[in-house]
Amino acid sequence: MKMLFKRTLFLLLLLPITTIAQSVISGTVVDATLKQPVPGVNVIVDGTTNGTTTDFDGNYTLSGVNQGSKITFSYLGFRTQTIPFTGQGTLNVTLTEDASELDAVVVVGYGTTTKKDLTGSVALIGEDDFNKGNNVTAENLLNGRVAGLTVNTGGSPGSNSEIRIRGGASLNASNDPLIVIDGLPVSNVANGTRSIISSINPADIESFSVLKDASAAAIYGNRGANGVIIITTKKGKQGLKVSFDSQASVSRLTDKIDVFNAAEFRSLVTERFPDRVDLLGNANTDWQDAIYRDAFSSQHNLSVSGALADNLPARLSVGYADQEGLRKTSSFERTTTSLSLNPRFFEGNLKIDFNANLNFERNQFAPGIEGNALQFNPTQPIYDPNSQYGGFYEYTGANGLILGNVPRNPVAQLMQTQDIASVRRYYGNFKVDYKLPFYEPLRAVVNLGLDESTSDRFYEVDRNSALGTNAEEGETLGQRSDTDFKSSNRLFDAYLVHTKAFGDFNTEVTAGYSYQIFENENFTTNNVRDPNSAPPENTISPDVVLLAYFARGNFNYQSKYFLSASIRRDGTSRFGPDERFGYFPAVSGAWQISDEDFLKDSETLSALKLRLGYGITGQQDISSQYDYLSRYGLGDSRSQYLFGDQYYTIGQPFFRNAGIKWEEITEYNAGIDYGFFNGKLSGSLDFFRKESNDLLSSAPVPDGVNFSNQGFQNIGKFTTQGVEFVIDYNVVSNDNFNWNVNYNTTYIDREINKLAFGQDILTQGISGGTGNTIQVQREGFAPNSFFVYRQLYDTAGAPIEGAYVDVNNDGILNDEDKYIAGNGRADVTMGFQSTMNYKDWDFSFNLRASFGNDIYNNVNSGNAQYGNVFRTVLNNVPTQVLETNFVNTPDVILSDYYLEDADFLRMDNITLGYTFDADKMGKGTLRLWGGVQNVFVITDYSGLDPEITNNGVDNTIFPRGRTFLFGLNYGF
Template identity: 60%
Template sequence: MRTIKLLGLLLMLLPISIFAQSTVSGTVVDDIGMPVPGVNIAVKNTTKGTTTDFDGNYSIVLESGETLAFSYVGYRTQEVTFDGNTTTIDISLVEDAQSLNEVVVVGYGDQTVKSISGSVASVTEKDFNKGNIVTSESLIQGRVPGLSVTKGGGPGSGSEIRIRGGSSLFANNSPLIVLDGLPLDNNQADGTRSVLSSINPNDIESFSVLKDASAAAIYGIRGSNGVIIINTKKGRGKLSVNLDVQQNVTTIDNTIDVLNAGQFRNLVRENFPDRLAELGNANTNWQDEIYRNAKSSDINLSARGALFGEIPARLSLNRSDQQGLRRTSKFDRTTASLSLNPRLFEDHLKIGLNANYSNEDNRFADGVEGSAIAFDPTQPVRSHGSPYGGFFEFQDNDSSAASNVPRNPVAQLLQTNNVSNADRFFGNLNLDYKFHFLPELRLVTNLGYDRTESGGSFSRPKESALGVNAEQGEFIGNESRYSNKRTNTSADAYLVYENKLGDFGIKATAGYSYQKFENEQFTTNELLDPNAQEPRTTIADDVVLIGYFGRINLDYKEKYFINGSLRRDGVSKFAPENRFEYFPSVSGAWQISEEDFLKDSSVISNLKVRAGWGKLGQQDVPSTSDYLRRYQTGLSNQQYRFGSPITPFQPLYTNPNISWEILTEINLGVDFAFFNDRFSGSVDVFQRTADDLLSPAPVADGANFSNQGFQNIGQFDTKGIEVNLDYNILRQDDLNWNVNYNFTAIDREITRLAFGQDILAGGIAGGTGNNIQVLREGTWPNSFFTYAQLYDQAGQPIEGAYADINGDGIVNEEDRYISGNGQADVLMGFQSNLTYKNFDFNFNLRASFGNEIYNNVNSSRAQLGNLDLVSPNNLPTQVLETGFARTPDVILSDFYLEDASFLRMDNITLGYTLRDFDRSSTSLRFWMGLQNAFVITNYSGVDPELGIGGIDNTIYPRGRTFLLGVNYNF
């Protein structure tokens, strides 16, 4: 009995707190649901703590009320208070977007923001543009300084993408696009809208834009125009499903100002009264007739989770139906994608499998704006008894379709069936193996495949006026078919060694790259024309690119960084002796904010200076087969016997020395942030020299089989400054407001052409063989080359009167001068993101300054003489102001050169989100939006941004889009 009492007393003396203690365990995973070893777990205000094991598991003894803090490099620190009841606490780490340890994907690997020394911009999903995003490049339009994206007007149409203005005179100026490690071919398949049109924007997680040579040199021969790396969304361990549905209507925003039927009749009566009887009784607005309100829809369904509870996976489906503003134009896309990301052998082997399928269904609408502008507004769309399917057409006395007159644009749209269908399969397999015997060393292999099989047909019925066979005088219509197979395969293998040696860090990469492009085309030509060529299949020469590359990243105390790379590239396009070239780069950075005198600053939270130099190549050049001896069918007096047949042929220009275009660039930059990253930004200045540019040059008589051809002889320089500013104006629990502003200023100058000679460019409508632009040493590429218009005392232009620029008393070609350029020298972007409780409001603006546009619509059509053609043509209303008759060289006047500066509101969206109405991870967002809301500009035409190379000669307009959408997450 005494023993029992003694034991009871001892138990009473034990600290009561023992009974309040519990063992808590759990697992820590990353944002894709994979275990994270080595996570630091501390009990706040105590000395207790632990770390996660290799499988992300942990166990710790806690008292009720104690708080656990989970911290890991590159992720936000998370705190959880133990309530005394729960015995399991699982944590999913969230990346810290503001951290200098955020990882950015670069060529063949990744780097932390802190270690980057080149000019690299990263745009993630949270910063993407909102709205009717059909092609992926629209997600970052206006978001990155130095990057311009000019979107076409057609449904699903591609964009002109330029990084720092491009680097070539006559070769490709588009950047290299790398999708999940697979470099894409910039040449699209026949019957498709663009290279990116078959990629579902909803599958994209981030973009990395490598702008300067030191960042892009790892891509060697394809990096001279910059690189855009696209990363798609991957699987996660926790199941989540997203459904996104949007509907939109696009209306025509602006059209060409032309005479209405009454004005047209009056002008004909005043100038050519004898032709008044040819006019009709209708009042037709032909531009209204060719356009429609375009209805479109987009549906995305995606699911993330873990197959069999272990393999992170993501599946997505998309259906996009896009009508175009032009009647009959449409773009329909169906996509499916699957991503698997298992990790094997105790996390030593990471596997990434991405498989994508896309079907693109198109109906293309002919560019009938020219006919709609010129067609007689007094004529009806349809005419009873017309042999042309009931449509009105101008006819000769024998009732056949008249020649040299505009065709009925509505009939052209409705009677033309230009359709295509394209199947595309693309994806990659990435294997990342960390050696067991040396964990610091990894072997990475990436296998990529991209194949498009497309086909289409073009037909018109025999009732179409465009289908008349003039030679036989009978209606035969049109019919032709084509198909195209394009294949892009790639294989990369490289070793990565990464280690910390005391205060020194090293990351070294060395590897091999192989890529092959294949292209097979088939066309029937015109099936209804007995004189047409026979159907034929064309198999282009395979283009093979191989490269050997190495890169080393060194740092000391994570404050001083040196990065260098070297790539040796070869391509089959050039002669064997010219196929290989070396492309080096070197860059460095100093993280000043890590120095002792700034490390604890409450004002400066980040300050880094960067400098880089690199050399890049351009292999996507014109006439690369010029290094081979080539022949074509010649005249009857140019004959050669190949065996028994005698074949007429002639040799073509050949240049065995054709080789790379080379770009060399210097970049200086500074990154900064103040007040705990509340205000941050970067500034970059750069100078780049594009050398050995292919340009047409004269050839001495008798030295070749042509008097001119492409040679590596041109050069131009580009200088610029880029600024990016980000400001979190408000950061509160219920109210957050972030704005971003970017600014780019560029100056370009041609410094060398063959023999210093001008090269005319920029062909225009009106007359024969006229050019409005020139390449000239000391000026911007493709500068406008015009006469200086003279004006009367009232300020009205005098037709055919131009300034004698050189003062020789004669006005001729020698008096044309450089009057502007079609490329902006200043670009700006502004984005605003505001959230208040469950509401969100976003908009983004873009501005362009310093560029001109040549109004070829007015210059070739706003002349009274066009009323006296075979059929009286309608005119732009500008003719009422100028009264121009028809002087041949009027189209070369700077009167038609207009300021194309603009401010455009691209997107406005307003949304409301219902949260936690079912379970904590569920949300339902309703939103509405307006795309292409307004444009402020002095340009008198349809759109100051859509002129091709700065020349506006009727375009596919962009409309204003009204959007409604709903997004459901669970």
């Protein structure tokens, strides 16, 4: 009894001590940016298995905590916090995002890796790195941000872009990179309206992975020749987040082509054409002002992200963009809806990703009327109340009917033309990733993708328009046609991934199968108002099927020595059975030198990695899909056979090349990634060489050899080599002020090594003559080099009209006297970005530069001659004619006088913003910002813009405006 009493007393005395030593703690975990709860945070007592996770509202309760213990709060994407327990009953925690961890994951072909594990040349551009400004199309988010990547976007609203990675790899086949959206490879062909990358809402994009070298892109086989851009869209996360972004902008014309104004034109005609002054009018019209306007645009995006259940993250977004063009009547509207569901089951062993996007676009295309605006007589009015052509002034003869072969009123062309395309596009994928329960190192992945679009294009020219009018009979018909286009892209991928570690040796092996089919159908009514027009046509293009087997292995030892190897057996229906399939191997390795014992404790050098890569990719994307087959088609009225007194339509054979095959591009890459002062300064240096063999080009064939005088052939070889350099520097980093600058530059040299029979191929037609070309493909020179006469000058330095160097001294001026005078592709491109944050203020700007390329000014060469002032009617000409005094020599358009330096420095955008944080707003954050896009361009080029496509030939362009923006970003 006494013993029982003592033991009970001992327990009673021990109870308060135990109560003091072990406590229950609770609290809420929120994120630092939006102050929203973070579900699923791991809350663990250090050194024990005692732990819990936060619930949907970010709340947690943890019992059995001893005083003096340390509690760790951790969640993917946030910095881990460890806090000592000192007896407090409530412990609320704020987690901040760990940017370095977020950036560590890089999406590559059929999988992911980390920056540290990369062996190929791959660039990752995340949301924080995106360009600011009026970015209606997705590719402009990364323009100037990646070494070796150039994006050239036209001025039209929602314009398609020319995208090149390391200069491309082909002469006449596609030079566009492969675009992959959430695992779905898509065609970036415009399909008569806008390309797929123009359809994506930029606000839905989380990151871009740019696979630049063959060792990274070879996993995509015969589509990886021009590099790969992998787009990852935003997904749902735990914790409700609502975001609303809105911006408005106005764009204004920055420059015009210098032509004579009305007063100057009257003086010119009076002086040089005194017998034509009766053709002068009384108006003072600036036709360029008349066809352009201030263009207003707006973009609005709303997204809701959260979890429908503990294991079902979801994100829903809706976006609307409305962009006017500087050219009157042009506009682009896009409505996007995006749904992402990413459930996780069986403790994360079964991952399902469902991404669905439904977009609607309305494109109003304005006809290209810049040429007429430059030529039209500035002394004539826009409107004529007595005109039978819709009240617009037009050139008419004595009978009051429209004249033929004269410029048309450009304002009338705009106002009397409707060209509207309505597009519905659905794209998305359904991906299942299952870790097999009976063997956990093995995962099975199935990815189903679909990209379908339908477009209805309506084209109409008013019946009262001078266009479509019979000049002799005066009959006004106008024009009208309807075109329906349907396209479908379906994908099936299935692959296995085996991941296992053997001590310090880590392995990941992937092997799988891919099938993709493209289908296109086009229906057009042709011109229903013209009885002589062709009847309606329904064209079903042959299916293009791509079939592949692929395998890849990634290996590393002690996370210091890395090796990656892949091979893809790829086939395409574009080629014949004997040439249909090919093998595309790649191998690359890396050495993390900074982790070696002799460097790992360095306080100066924080990262140093050497990369080496080799791979072979292919190219099969040509417009001709079945040239290897014998094919026949019905002729037209120009190819009929007279039998008796009856004409019969005949069947015509098409060009055939039974041995046509893909291009093969072999690429070598050597790179160094570096970092100093714990990552304060970092970057990379890459050297690359690409050898393009069996070039696909639409080239001439000798007479009588084939059923056509030109067709796609494998004709030769050219090489591309260059250097890329990137440096990123965190100049200042503290609680109040952060400043980061980034600079990249690329040097590229391209040279044709071999062409069939060593023959030149003349390319790039120009206006101002009949059948003239200005460029050539020639062995030993860059593709599409300018091929011109060398201009002679007088003693005063003025060009002598029609006088050129007779190179071979034979007294005859012909192609033998032309020479190579540069090309339209830059040798050096640069990008520079600066981002500053001071407390709640942010300020950023982007610069880009291009050096070493030329522009052929076809606007001046085709128009700036006095002889063009009178041709049936009076025509305006560029004032550049005052410099040359050229009159009317046809071959002046082939003079090197019209080749100009295209170097430029452009400030793409500048942005200033202020953020009202949660403490000031009460709930959520609000950022107000303003900016300017296309701020300035420094260049010696005399035309509108030195940054053009068309291989450097400027024959009038849709101008880029200077855009002033204001926007807000609100989230809670």
